[in-house]
Amino acid sequence: MNTPNPQLDAQGHLKHFLTIEGLSRELLTEILDRAEGFLGVAQQAVKKVPLCRGKVVANLFFENSTRTRTTFELAAKRLSADVLNLNISTSATAKGETLLDTLHNLEAMHVDMFVVRHATSGAAHFIAAHADPHVSIINAGDGRHSHPTQGMLDMFTIRRHKPDFASLRVAIVGDILHSRVARSQILALTTLGVAEIRVIAPRTLLPSQVEEAFGVRAFHDLSEGVRDVDVVIMLRIQRERMNSALLPSEHEYFHLFGLTEKRLSGARPDAIVMHPGPINRGVEMDSQVADGPRSVILEQVTNGIAVRMAVMSMCIGTQTLNSQGRGEFLNG
């Protein structure tokens, strides 16, 4: 079906950021370039730019997440927006209020942007389809579907170390089945034109027809899968997947799919290791790798703020940035 992309306005500008799917390489590159400009803001004495001054951003988290919510909050505040934090989790819906009731109540407070996290795939699309036309929606994670700002901050981190996407081999290791992060990474890497994407996991953690669905290669052996790759992305494994029909134990998982220096030795000598956090040390990777020279895990957190500033300012910003990261008015 050729429906118009719900994320873009009539001029082709970013209106919502719901998924990487359907966005052009130029637009993704614009996000990355803009984020470069925002990296400097954190080093300024006054860590603020006025791009979203007078705008109201509401963090609407139906699922708990301190880390992601905090980086969105910081990003919005550095853009000089006013921020509302709403931890809905289950309280509102437990009272019988529907998702749309919650949304419309907040719209009545003249919010300009909702940053939404929800446990159900498709929730951000649903909210974007029913929100007031002047409101922008940023998807901060919906079910297993999409977490596009995480995907873009990972692209940003990769680009700072490996500027040429076209030459890269990237391996994503772990629970691909349940991971919205992996889906966003795969779509972003594909759009940015990397040479090869591999997914590495036992069959129980790979979604059906993953190779055909995404054009990736599937591996079930970690050492083989990371051979000659430039980037290794480890995914977080939820504890509740253990001792189930999906995985027998943490012990066997780490034994087969945990990243160690030894296993990493087959990757390119300058390969970087990433993880969206928080890490389960001794399950997904050992501490030697997590804290080692190839790890860029903490950079990812720093970059997350810049990338979220970029996306937010593209959706609701009133001004553009010059190369020094200072605000400049457009259209007076």
Place this chain on the structure above:
Amino acid sequence: MVNASRISLCNGRLIDPASGIDRIADLHLAEGWVLAIGDAPEGFRPERTLDARGLIVCPGFVDLCARLREPGHEQKATIASETRAAAASGITMLCCPPDTLPVIDTPAVAQLVHQTAERLGYAHVLPAGAVTQGLEGRKITEMAALKQAGCPVLSQADRPIRNAQVQRRALEYAATFGLTVFLHPRDQDLGEGGCVHEGRMSTRLGLPGIPEASETVAVARDLALAEQTGARIHFRGLSTARGVAMLAEARRRGVRASGDVSLHQLFLTEADLAGFDANCHLIPPLRTLADRDALRAALARGDLAAICSDHQPHDADAKLAPFPETAPGISSLETLLPLALRLVAEGVLDLSGAIERLTAGPAAILGRNLGRLAPGDPADLCVFDPGEIWIPTAETLVSRGHHSPFLGQEMRGRVVWTLLGGRVVFEKQG
């Protein structure tokens, strides 16, 4: 409504697959029955003559699965609202599954549904009796009493029996009374939590999947039990190529099994899920193009004997949520005829074949010698204009349910008159 008891339909193209008729002929009705085809009997004076020139006259459609939502879910629809929609769709007889509230597991509820519909007079409604009490899959119902109360078949609706021993006993007991059991083949554990076909699209959209094996495991089990018990089973709404192939193979061996398909499965696939359209939230889920083509082929061969609407009207709120949290099902009575004609246009069936699978085919599964227009048959019939182009919209649907992925699409073929027992129960306006 016209209550003439003698009606002549003149100059229409009469298509009655059951009696092999396809020619321009007049049809004369008297006192609710078909009196004659061709020349009127001597002395016959019609009180009303309907000019069917350029139109097709065929038996009224028989729909094996349409939810009316009454009793229990009147916020969605009622027997009155949905049988009116059935009449507007050329449907004169429909079978409703037992998942009402209370469940149709006692003669009282069965009679309530049947008699309410008869009193309203828009379409005959045959309730499918529940196989187990409360549809809970544990204790079987008083099947003989349900049969007595007018249930032509039994069904578990969308709540298949998990326990194979209960299923076996239920089939044996039903077979005692010659009752066909409708089965929605789904292994509940394999499909647990799923809302779309497990495949490329579920992987791309991150939606929990229902694998093909959820259907084939259930088909295999139920075919084995039918073979063991000699019971007669009918698979309601097959969705996979392999499921249909298993049914066809078992039928060749003489297993007393049949199957049907929901009409939307012949047009939509998992690819239509892009954009999280809740109107494509269907159970069984929309599957692959290869599955869709295999279903079309099985329908053409006759391995699938009937086309169903699988009508499921919903209130607006039921679809106002993120995709997995919406209620599955669509309102599909009024697109039944034009979509069946689309199958003809696309070369899947010829016109007579399409009408057969909407009339005599499903009637035979209900064990009724209906869905035909020979002299002496009830005057339940549909007259339609095969060329009229129209666009269904939420505003124009007669059904209380306004959810359909086909709204806004150009449809060809529209019902002009529906007659039930010789009475005009629907007449196209304008």
